[in-house]
Amino acid sequence: MSQEQPQRSDQNEQEAIKYGDVFQVSGELASKPITPQDASTMQTAENMALGHIQKGGPAAVMQSAASVNENRRVVGHNDTTLDQEVTVSDAEVAGHHIITQSVGGQVVGQYVGAGPTSGSERGGGGDVDDPVTIGEALEAAAMSAGEKPVEQSDAAAIQAAEVRATGRMQVTPGGVAAKAQAAASQNVRAMRDEDKTKLGDVLADASSLLEKDKAVTREDAEGVIGAEIRNQPELATYPGGVAASMAAAARLNQQNK
Template structure:
């Protein structure tokens, strides 16, 4: 996004849109960049490449989404149909000895980057022991540890990030645990009596079975899920024994298991 485009958006009090940041036009270009759109892009990059590319589409989208939220132009739980309906997809092809990654936002190309010849693409799950703890198992551990915790927005954000990383999709699954967590967090803000509120146990019991797919927890997944929780809560630490804390613990245990085998 050019400084002129950013200044223009700020002057008229409009959110930063996809067309301000990416070479897209039409309906996609007119859509504002929302926080959950950026999270979906980060999940897609982490799954396909092993990390979020510095200066790549997901990093640019996150910066724009953060600015839109800080200026009060979009709520933190905002999501557009750009990622909700069409999702984010990353394809790869070999051209002249180089691996080219193309990231699509909805149906529009958001960016491309090239992997130099001879570079091995390292998956987030490379070198993880077969008996490593999975995301689903870590979520079930959270349910067992702090199952009585009332579901709030930070839990929903962390569960959404966990589901997307477990399934490899750039969007949440209809009637999945992320959708249930979002619904629970919204419900809990509307009711006054705690006994009528939905607890973490209600969402995460049997999480592994509820996920359409699952994968071992690595540092990459843990960092993404931790960031999702922290962006939606006060303070600089995850809830003790909660979603992010359990995921971080699982990643550490998996890393220790790998070192013991090496």
């Protein structure tokens, strides 16, 4: 018996964190592991609706759980278990906004606020079902991976996103892609991380730097993912980065069609 206990402990250490472990959900969803792509989808939805990633909210919880699962190697970086809709709704009742976050129709977070509606925060006057644009997806990456120093893989992904948004093959002078490329080049020469330009510095106002913008499609996301991977020695996308945010935006737009 003394030899069996450590074996059970090792198995527990490698067990995936599931939705039922961190949220009050039931049925099939409760038994599904939380993956990095699931977390990215919720991060994008939350940022689009609220204008920020809520500290301690469902997106943050999912990101933490997904990171643990990936470190345990029980899920892959590009895995997703969400074939169901992710929504963040905002209902106004007596001057207060009731924010409800759901996965597959099951509520994973709800709170009451008195701030502006999600449409006002997005600056377009639309509701949370408005399609996510490329500019908004880039700004979501600024929120979720804002402290990451800009590398060549980021610059390539941002350039691919700009091309998709504007329809122009050339980099726009003074645009977000040019800004990213300049940052990546400068960062190569910087000796300390604190001296490097971060993604948040480049992408915080991405929408305003795009001459044109459009709703993110799966084809847009695939193009950006390919650009990031081709310029990354590990041939992988960065969690919460440009490609991940574009992929999450494409999934949200597909769900809301």
